[in-house]
Amino acid sequence: EAQVTQNPRYLITVTGKKLTVTCSQNMNHEYMSWYRQDPGLGLRQIYYSMNVEVTDKGDVPEGYKVSRKEKRNFPLILESPSPNQTSLYFCASEGTGELFFGEGSRLTVL
Amino acid sequence: SQQGEEDPQALSIQEGENATMNCSYKTSINNLQWYRQNSGRGLVHLILIRSNEREKHSGRLRVTLDTSKKSSSLLITASRAADTASYFCATDPGANNLFFGTGTRLTVIP
Numbered sequence: 001e002a003q004v005t006q007n008p009r010y011l012i013t014v015t016g017k018k019l020t021v022t023c024s025q026n027m028n029h030e031y032m033s034w035y036r037q038d039p040g041l042g043l044r045q046i047y048y049s050m051n052v053e054v055t056d057k058g059d060v061p062e063g064y065k066v067s068r069k070e071k072r073n074f075p076l077i078l079e080s081p082s083p084n085q086t087s088l089y090f091c092a093s094e095g096t097g098e099l100f101f102g103e104g105s106r107l108t109v110l
Numbered sequence: 111s112q113q114g115e116e117d118p119q120a121l122s123i124q125e126g127e128n129a130t131m132n133c134s135y136k137t138s139i140n141n142l143q144w145y146r147q148n149s150g151r152g153l154v155h156l157i158l159i160r161s162n163e164r165e166k167h168s169g170r171l172r173v174t175l176d177t178s179k180k181s182s183s184l185l186i187t188a189s190r191a192a193d194t195a196s197y198f199c200a201t202d203p204g205a206n207n208l209f210f211g212t213g214t215r216l217t218v219i220p
Binding site: 031033045050090101102 | 113141143145150151152153154155158198200206207208210211212213
Protein backbone atom coordinates (compact mmCIF):
# COMPACT_ATOMS: atom_id res chain seq x y z
CA GLU A 1 0.00 0.00 0.00
CA ALA A 2 1.32 3.43 -0.98
CA GLN A 3 1.84 5.49 2.11
CA VAL A 4 3.73 8.17 3.97
CA THR A 5 4.54 7.19 7.54
CA GLN A 6 5.35 9.65 10.30
CA ASN A 7 6.52 8.99 13.83
CA PRO A 8 5.75 9.80 16.53
CA ARG A 9 2.07 10.62 16.04
CA TYR A 10 1.89 12.42 19.36
CA LEU A 11 4.65 13.96 21.43
CA ILE A 12 4.81 16.20 24.46
CA THR A 13 8.23 17.62 25.19
CA VAL A 14 9.88 20.49 27.03
CA THR A 15 11.58 23.59 25.76
CA GLY A 16 15.09 22.95 24.51
CA LYS A 17 14.97 19.16 24.31
CA LYS A 18 16.02 18.12 20.81
CA LEU A 19 13.61 15.93 18.94
CA THR A 20 13.26 14.32 15.54
CA VAL A 21 10.07 13.50 13.67
CA THR A 22 10.68 10.76 11.14
CA CYS A 23 9.00 10.50 7.76
CA SER A 24 9.21 7.66 5.28
CA GLN A 25 7.48 7.07 1.94
CA ASN A 26 7.30 3.88 -0.11
CA MET A 27 6.35 5.40 -3.47
CA ASN A 28 9.86 6.23 -4.73
CA HIS A 29 8.91 9.90 -4.91
CA GLU A 30 11.71 12.39 -5.42
CA TYR A 31 9.92 15.37 -3.87
CA MET A 32 9.14 15.47 -0.15
CA SER A 33 7.99 18.28 2.07
CA TRP A 34 7.12 19.21 5.64
CA TYR A 35 4.16 21.37 6.63
CA ARG A 36 2.82 22.65 9.88
CA GLN A 37 -0.87 23.27 10.45
CA ASP A 38 -2.08 25.87 12.92
CA PRO A 39 -5.63 27.09 13.57
CA GLY A 40 -6.51 30.03 11.37
CA LEU A 41 -3.26 29.81 9.43
CA GLY A 42 -3.79 26.75 7.28
CA LEU A 43 -0.83 24.66 6.19
CA ARG A 44 2.53 26.32 5.82
CA GLN A 45 5.56 24.73 4.26
CA ILE A 46 8.63 24.36 6.47
CA TYR A 47 11.18 22.66 4.22
CA TYR A 48 11.11 20.69 1.02
CA SER A 49 13.46 18.36 -0.83
CA MET A 50 13.64 17.85 -4.56
CA ASN A 51 15.81 14.75 -4.25
CA VAL A 52 18.50 13.09 -2.16
CA GLU A 53 20.89 15.65 -0.64
CA VAL A 54 18.81 18.53 -2.06
CA THR A 55 16.80 20.49 0.50
CA ASP A 56 15.48 24.04 0.62
CA LYS A 57 13.59 26.34 2.92
CA GLY A 58 9.86 26.81 2.69
CA ASP A 59 7.85 29.63 4.20
CA VAL A 60 8.54 29.00 7.90
CA PRO A 61 11.94 27.27 8.27
CA GLU A 62 13.15 29.01 11.44
CA GLY A 63 13.87 26.58 14.25
CA TYR A 64 13.84 23.49 12.03
CA LYS A 65 16.36 21.37 10.19
CA VAL A 66 15.92 18.54 7.72
CA SER A 67 18.09 16.01 5.97
CA ARG A 68 17.62 13.80 2.93
CA LYS A 69 20.23 11.07 2.92
CA GLU A 70 17.97 8.49 1.36
CA LYS A 71 15.16 8.90 -1.11
CA ARG A 72 12.51 7.37 1.15
CA ASN A 73 13.30 9.27 4.38
CA PHE A 74 12.96 12.94 5.23
CA PRO A 75 13.27 13.58 8.98
CA LEU A 76 12.35 16.90 10.59
CA ILE A 77 14.65 17.99 13.39
CA LEU A 78 13.88 20.51 16.11
CA GLU A 79 17.24 21.27 17.69
CA SER A 80 15.85 23.39 20.54
CA PRO A 81 12.07 23.30 20.51
CA SER A 82 10.12 26.28 21.79
CA PRO A 83 6.42 26.62 22.70
CA ASN A 84 5.66 28.43 19.42
CA GLN A 85 6.53 25.19 17.63
CA THR A 86 3.55 23.50 19.20
CA SER A 87 1.62 22.43 16.13
CA LEU A 88 0.36 19.62 13.95
CA TYR A 89 3.07 18.56 11.51
CA PHE A 90 2.59 16.81 8.20
CA CYS A 91 5.08 15.16 5.92
CA ALA A 92 4.15 14.79 2.27
CA SER A 93 5.62 13.36 -0.90
CA GLU A 94 4.66 14.28 -4.42
CA GLY A 95 3.73 12.06 -7.31
CA THR A 96 2.34 13.36 -10.62
CA GLY A 97 1.55 16.74 -9.12
CA GLU A 98 -0.48 15.61 -6.14
CA LEU A 99 0.73 15.42 -2.57
CA PHE A 100 0.44 12.29 -0.46
CA PHE A 101 0.30 13.18 3.22
CA GLY A 102 1.23 11.30 6.33
CA GLU A 103 -1.24 11.06 9.20
CA GLY A 104 0.36 13.91 11.09
CA SER A 105 2.43 14.36 14.23
CA ARG A 106 0.91 16.43 16.99
CA LEU A 107 3.69 18.11 18.92
CA THR A 108 3.31 20.01 22.18
CA VAL A 109 6.25 21.95 23.57
CA LEU A 110 5.89 22.97 27.21
CA SER B 111 0.11 36.06 0.97
CA GLN B 112 -0.01 33.44 -1.75
CA GLN B 113 -2.51 31.37 0.14
CA GLY B 114 -5.89 30.63 -1.30
CA GLU B 115 -8.91 31.64 0.72
CA GLU B 116 -11.90 29.36 1.03
CA ASP B 117 -15.42 30.55 1.46
CA PRO B 118 -17.46 29.86 3.49
CA GLN B 119 -15.37 28.97 6.51
CA ALA B 120 -18.07 26.57 7.66
CA LEU B 121 -21.03 24.96 5.93
CA SER B 122 -23.75 22.76 7.36
CA ILE B 123 -26.18 20.90 5.09
CA GLN B 124 -28.59 17.99 5.14
CA GLU B 125 -27.63 14.65 3.69
CA GLY B 126 -28.56 14.49 0.02
CA GLU B 127 -28.07 18.22 -0.58
CA ASN B 128 -25.27 19.67 -2.66
CA ALA B 129 -22.34 21.47 -1.07
CA THR B 130 -20.46 24.26 -2.80
CA MET B 131 -17.18 25.68 -1.59
CA ASN B 132 -15.25 28.50 -3.17
CA CYS B 133 -11.59 29.38 -3.34
CA SER B 134 -10.00 32.66 -4.32
CA TYR B 135 -6.30 33.22 -4.88
CA LYS B 136 -4.00 36.06 -5.84
CA THR B 137 -1.14 34.82 -8.03
CA SER B 138 -0.92 33.08 -11.37
CA ILE B 139 -0.95 29.31 -11.10
CA ASN B 140 0.01 26.15 -12.95
CA ASN B 141 -2.78 24.22 -11.32
CA LEU B 142 -5.17 24.26 -8.39
CA GLN B 143 -5.92 21.27 -6.21
CA TRP B 144 -8.56 20.35 -3.66
CA TYR B 145 -7.83 18.26 -0.61
CA ARG B 146 -9.97 16.80 2.13
CA GLN B 147 -9.03 16.39 5.77
CA ASN B 148 -10.93 14.38 8.32
CA SER B 149 -10.53 15.78 11.81
CA GLY B 150 -6.88 15.64 12.88
CA ARG B 151 -5.92 13.30 10.04
CA GLY B 152 -3.73 13.70 7.00
CA LEU B 153 -4.96 15.50 3.91
CA VAL B 154 -6.18 13.43 1.01
CA HIS B 155 -5.96 14.65 -2.57
CA LEU B 156 -9.32 14.94 -4.31
CA ILE B 157 -8.79 16.56 -7.67
CA LEU B 158 -6.33 18.65 -9.67
CA ILE B 159 -7.36 21.15 -12.31
CA ARG B 160 -4.78 22.72 -14.59
CA SER B 161 -4.75 26.40 -15.46
CA ASN B 162 -5.92 25.70 -19.01
CA GLU B 163 -8.92 23.69 -17.84
CA ARG B 164 -12.26 25.20 -16.86
CA GLU B 165 -14.09 22.25 -15.36
CA LYS B 166 -13.31 18.79 -14.11
CA HIS B 167 -15.36 15.96 -12.68
CA SER B 168 -14.52 13.05 -10.44
CA GLY B 169 -17.41 10.95 -9.16
CA ARG B 170 -19.65 13.28 -7.13
CA LEU B 171 -17.10 16.08 -7.30
CA ARG B 172 -17.17 18.91 -9.79
CA VAL B 173 -14.46 21.56 -9.83
CA THR B 174 -14.46 24.75 -11.85
CA LEU B 175 -11.63 27.18 -12.40
CA ASP B 176 -11.84 30.76 -13.59
CA THR B 177 -8.31 32.09 -13.99
CA SER B 178 -9.56 35.54 -15.01
CA LYS B 179 -11.28 35.88 -11.64
CA LYS B 180 -8.64 33.82 -9.83
CA SER B 181 -11.27 31.63 -8.32
CA SER B 182 -12.33 28.01 -8.14
CA SER B 183 -15.30 26.14 -6.76
CA LEU B 184 -15.77 22.61 -5.50
CA LEU B 185 -19.24 21.11 -5.74
CA ILE B 186 -20.08 17.90 -3.91
CA THR B 187 -23.36 16.50 -5.14
CA ALA B 188 -25.76 14.30 -3.16
CA SER B 189 -23.75 14.72 0.02
CA ARG B 190 -23.38 11.96 2.58
CA ALA B 191 -22.60 12.04 6.28
CA ALA B 192 -19.20 10.56 5.41
CA ASP B 193 -18.40 13.75 3.46
CA THR B 194 -18.13 15.62 6.76
CA ALA B 195 -14.59 16.98 6.77
CA SER B 196 -12.54 20.09 6.07
CA TYR B 197 -11.82 20.93 2.46
CA PHE B 198 -8.79 22.88 1.32
CA CYS B 199 -7.82 24.41 -1.95
CA ALA B 200 -4.13 24.54 -2.79
CA THR B 201 -2.55 26.62 -5.52
CA ASP B 202 0.57 25.60 -7.39
CA PRO B 203 2.41 28.60 -8.82
CA GLY B 204 5.29 26.40 -9.92
CA ALA B 205 7.52 27.35 -7.00
CA ASN B 206 8.06 23.90 -5.43
CA ASN B 207 5.33 24.68 -2.96
CA LEU B 208 1.60 24.31 -2.71
CA PHE B 209 -0.13 27.20 -0.97
CA PHE B 210 -3.07 26.05 1.11
CA GLY B 211 -6.02 28.03 2.30
CA THR B 212 -7.49 27.79 5.78
CA GLY B 213 -10.24 25.47 4.64
CA THR B 214 -14.01 25.09 4.66
CA ARG B 215 -15.43 22.91 7.39
CA LEU B 216 -18.34 20.91 5.96
CA THR B 217 -20.85 19.19 8.21
CA VAL B 218 -23.38 16.87 6.58
CA ILE B 219 -26.30 16.12 8.88
CA PRO B 220 -27.82 12.64 8.48
